[in-house]
Amino acid sequence: MTTQQIKYFLTLASELHFWKTAEKVYISQSSLSRQIQALESEMGIQLFERDKRNVKLTDAGTFLRDHWSTMIKELDQVHRQAKKIDEGTLGFVSISYPGSIAFKFLPNFLEVISSNLPDLKLELIEPTDESHETLLLNYDTDIAFSRDKINHINIDSLKLNSEPICVVVPENHWLTEASLNNINELKNEKFIIAGLHQTTFFASLLRTFFEKNNFEPKTIIESDFGGMILNLVSRGLGISILPYSYQFSKYKNIRFIELNEEIDLFINWRKNDPNKTINKIIEFSKLVK
Structure with a gap:
């Protein structure tokens, strides 16, 4: 039994006419007859009652028509999806990201993906305990x-x-971009930042930045969640240091003052991944600002 034989059967079950069915499936009437006979012989079931003028489904044929119709539709859908996956236009992709890109880069990236790969299903993960490398x-x-950059x-x-x-300071804070000459001017400020003892990249960047400037912040609250930090700063509970991307969060009552220090954004993926969609996503990511 082949999928093609089942499709011939379903078309004949709809048309109930060998000549019309043969014309519809682009084979000769004799070939169609042989395919149906082979299917009946293999299954040991009579699917049609035939005479010189009429073709009629048997009860067993009616049962199979109802069940095989659904099965073939699902099979065709699976095949189309597999073909799209092979072409790199459909599938499932899991993406992990740092919270700082959630307000601009990530939404812009998702818009590009949605426009170019509309059937792609995405899972978004913002890791807290596990590293992107481990994931x-x-x-x-x-x-x-x-x-x-993940070096592996x-x-x-x-x-x-x-x-x-x-x-990052409250809107009414004394500090401005013009007035910030030295980070040590903030020695009496209360900081709400990531724990400097942690092994995350941003905590390491902050440690290096503070050591380079011979500065020790007066930390009153430690948090790895940028949204929480911004909320606390907007309430006047302290100041913080965060990537510029957080400015697009649109939190009220806060200001961002740029420092002479930069942070990068990388996209990382497994080498030789067989999922062709990955390469497409990497290319689209280059277009995002």
Whole structure:
């Protein structure tokens, strides 16, 4: 029994006419008759009652028509989806990302993907405990946006852009871009920042920045969640240092003051991944600003 034989059967079950069916499926009437006979012989079931003028489904044929119609539709859909996956236009892709890109880059990226790969299903992961490298190597994610380049023999990385880090202050704060001459002027300020003891890339960047400027912040609240930090700063509970991207969060009552320090954004993926969609996504990511 072949899928093609089932399709011939379903067309004949609809037309109930060998000549019309043969014409519709582009084979000769004798070939169609042989295919139906072979199907009946293999199954040991009579599917049609025939005479010189009429073709009629048997009860068994009616049962199979109803069930095979649904099955073939699903099979055709699966085949179309598999073909699109092979062409790199459909499938499922998991993407991990840092919270700082959630307000501009990530929405812009998703708009580009939606326009160019409308059938692609995406899963978005903002990791807290696991590293992007671990997620990629464990196949828990397929693409990882990260602030640092992942250096691993089985992972490829591409730098997409750079942006400044900023001091984030309440709107009515005394500090302005013009008045900030030295970070040490902030020695009496209360900081709400990522824990400097942590091993995350941004915590490491902050440690390096503070050490370079011989500055020790007076930290009153530690948090890795940018949204929470912005909320607390907007309430006047302290100031922070965050990537410029957070400015697009549209939080009220806060200002961003750029520092002479930059942070990068990379896209990372497993080398030689068989999913052709990955390469398309990487190419589209280059178009996002």
